Amino acid sequence: MSHPATPVVPETVDGAATPPADGEEIIRFAHVGKAFGDKVVYEDLNLDIRRGETLTIIGGSGVGKSVCLKMLIGLLKADRGSIRAFGDEVTTMDERALMGVRSRIAMLFQGAALFDSMSVEDNIKYPLREHAWGTEEQMDARVAEVLELVDLPGVQKLRPSELSGGMKKRVGLARTIAMKPEVVLYDEPTTGLDPITVRRINGLILRLQERLGVTSVVVTHDMDTVFTVTNRLALVYQRRIAFVGTPEEARHSDIRFLREFIKGGRGVLQEDLS
Amino acid sequence: MSGVQTFFGAIGEVAILTGQTARELVRRPFEVKLWIVQLEQGGVQSWSITFLTAVFTGMVMASQFAIGLEPFGASLYTGKLVSLGIVRELGPVLTALLVGGRVGAGFTAEIGSMAVTEQIDAIRALGANPVRKLVVPRVVAMVIALPLLTVLADLVGCLGGVFITMLEVHISFRFGIEQMIDTVDVPDLIHGILKSAFFGYFIAIISCWVGMNTRGGTEGVGQATTRTVVWTSITILISDFFLTRFFLAIYG
Ligand SMILES: Nc1ncnc2c1ncn2[C@@H]1O[C@H](COP(=O)(O)OP(=O)(O)OP(=O)(O)O)[C@@H](O)[C@H]1O
Numbered sequence: 001m002s003h004p005a006t007p008v009v010p011e012t013v014d015g016a017a018t019p020p021a022d023g024e025e026i027i028r029f030a031h032v033g034k035a036f037g038d039k040v041v042y043e044d045l046n047l048d049i050r051r052g053e054t055l056t057i058i059g060g061s062g063v064g065k066s067v068c069l070k071m072l073i074g075l076l077k078a079d080r081g082s083i084r085a086f087g088d089e090v091t092t093m094d095e096r097a098l099m100g101v102r103s104r105i106a107m108l109f110q111g112a113a114l115f116d117s118m119s120v121e122d123n124i125k126y127p128l129r130e131h132a133w134g135t136e137e138q139m140d141a142r143v144a145e146v147l148e149l150v151d152l153p154g155v156q157k158l159r160p161s162e163l164s165g166g167m168k169k170r171v172g173l174a175r176t177i178a179m180k181p182e183v184v185l186y187d188e189p190t191t192g193l194d195p196i197t198v199r200r201i202n203g204l205i206l207r208l209q210e211r212l213g214v215t216s217v218v219v220t221h222d223m224d225t226v227f228t229v230t231n232r233l234a235l236v237y238q239r240r241i242a243f244v245g246t247p248e249e250a251r252h253s254d255i256r257f258l259r260e261f262i263k264g265g266r267g268v269l270q271e272d273l274s
Numbered sequence: 275m276s277g278v279q280t281f282f283g284a285i286g287e288v289a290i291l292t293g294q295t296a297r298e299l300v301r302r303p304f305e306v307k308l309w310i311v312q313l314e315q316g317g318v319q320s321w322s323i324t325f326l327t328a329v330f331t332g333m334v335m336a337s338q339f340a341i342g343l344e345p346f347g348a349s350l351y352t353g354k355l356v357s358l359g360i361v362r363e364l365g366p367v368l369t370a371l372l373v374g375g376r377v378g379a380g381f382t383a384e385i386g387s388m389a390v391t392e393q394i395d396a397i398r399a400l401g402a403n404p405v406r407k408l409v410v411p412r413v414v415a416m417v418i419a420l421p422l423l424t425v426l427a428d429l430v431g432c433l434g435g436v437f438i439t440m441l442e443v444h445i446s447f448r449f450g451i452e453q454m455i456d457t458v459d460v461p462d463l464i465h466g467i468l469k470s471a472f473f474g475y476f477i478a479i480i481s482c483w484v485g486m487n488t489r490g491g492t493e494g495v496g497q498a499t500t501r502t503v504v505w506t507s508i509t510i511l512i513s514d515f516f517l518t519r520f521f522l523a524i525y526g
């Protein structure tokens with residue numbers, strides 16, 4: 001157990017995240033193109049992610065934020081361009097080689113994607129079992145540890161159908177970090193949750209970054225997330241990443257939608273971009 | 275695209291899925307626990323539907339033949355016709371259609387829901403292979419279960435036939451059974467059982483493929499389930515013709 005005595009989530013999450021200590025670049029998208037049939041999602045996607053930072057990705061509904069994350073771990077194949085993770089080219093890897101990438105870069109899915117047919121415990125043990133991680137007792141201990149980390153001790157025997165939306169997200173997060181990944185991809189971790197749960201999850205993202213040194217990529221529509229956890233902000237717009245910079249820089253961007261999003265005009269962003 | 279076009283367009287992809295399934299099937303360690311769960315859900319729980327279908331099919335055939343053959347003075351042959359019809363065709367095909375509808379729709383609904391809620395992506399992201407976890411157990415279960423269910427159908431269907439023949443043609447139970455055993459050769463039985471193994475494979479692989487390729491939320495799952503029932507039924511009926519010609523060519 002890493003931090004047994006400290007409270008798991010800070011009571012309040014105020015102020016912005018600490019700036020990244022100029023970490024090395026560990027992930028790079030270069031000139032990536034992706035289409036589904038006639039629908040072009042990305043024409044020329046360029047983006048780099050640095051060790052230890054929290055990069056937040058924003059953009060309208062259906063612009064391709066989830067697709068971006070899924071291409072990074074090879075769940076979707078890019079049509080062209082290059083995606084490098086830890087120096088290796090992901091786009092040409094077979095499923096076997098991708099397993100290596102996926103044990104270092106884990107993803108929290110938009111709807112948590114817990115396995116309905118299994119208990120919380122078996123959900124969290126799933127990646128551990130697949131990687132022959134340890135004995136049953138070691139796995140039990142790890143399950144308890146990650147559940148504590150997401151502030152849900154003792155829910156091991158519950159089924160996903162017995163959990164609230166916010167609890168599902170947190171159990172999903174527990175499963176995501178069970179293998180101690182270096183990078184965590186969060187796909188809309190707070191969408192559809194009440195404000196208190198939103199703060200709690202933002203607190204968790206921050207905590208994982210600060211205390212465990214996890215690099216985070218967070219897709220979100222949520223202003224609170226942008227201002228509490230973000231080091232750098234990226235905007236998906238017109239089939240590419242149209243802006244990358246600090247939230248402060250985003251305020252003065254010449255992209256109107258971005259300025260309005262930052263001012264809190266969330267609805268405007270959704271309408272204008274879609 | 276029309277349904278028929280999509281159906282033929284999918285054949286190539288189903289073939290690819292078959293290749294992946296074969297590869298994962300022989301890769302150790304075998305996940306026998308998952309196989310048994312599917313055998314239980316797909317096979318064991320289908321026995322009652324098989325039983326009912328077969329017994330009534332046997333009885334209705336016997337009723338028809340007993341009356342239809344009477345003008346020719348051939349009513350005594352009722353048992354022969356019923357048992358041949360059941361063992362060669364109706365046992366395997368009706369069982370496959372009924373069980374295929376029940377189990378195939380279930381497979382698609384289950385896997386389709388997982389697809390639209392990103393659970394299949396999650397399996398891959400967590401370091402496992404969805405073909406190994408979802409498709410292999412279902413294919414194994416159906417290839418084993420359907421022939422067994424067909425044996426049950428053959429037996430029950432013939433007994434249903436004998437029962438009605440006793441009532442209609444006034445033969446003894448013993449005569450009915452002896453006639454049945456006399457008529458049905460071992461190749462007839464094997465022919466039907468082998469066909470049902472193919473049907474089991476078709477049901478499982480099609481329903482899994484449709485499930486894994488489900489898009490469009492809950493509504494998409496509903497459409498996918500319907501599609502599975504139609505596609506498996508068509509595949510069973512079409513492949514039955516070719517498999518029958520093939521086995522007839524072998525056994526004569
Ligand atoms: N597997 C797929 N097959 C076909 N089209 C897809 C697939 N995945 C995504 N798309 C399409 O690609 C586009 C981008 O989808 P994506 O899920 O990345 O959007 P998003 O930015 O995450 O939106 P949201 O905020 O709704 O989650 C959408 O139009 C979607 O319909």
Ligand SMILES: [Mg+2]
Pocket residue numbers: 065066067110187
């Ligand atoms: Mg999304």
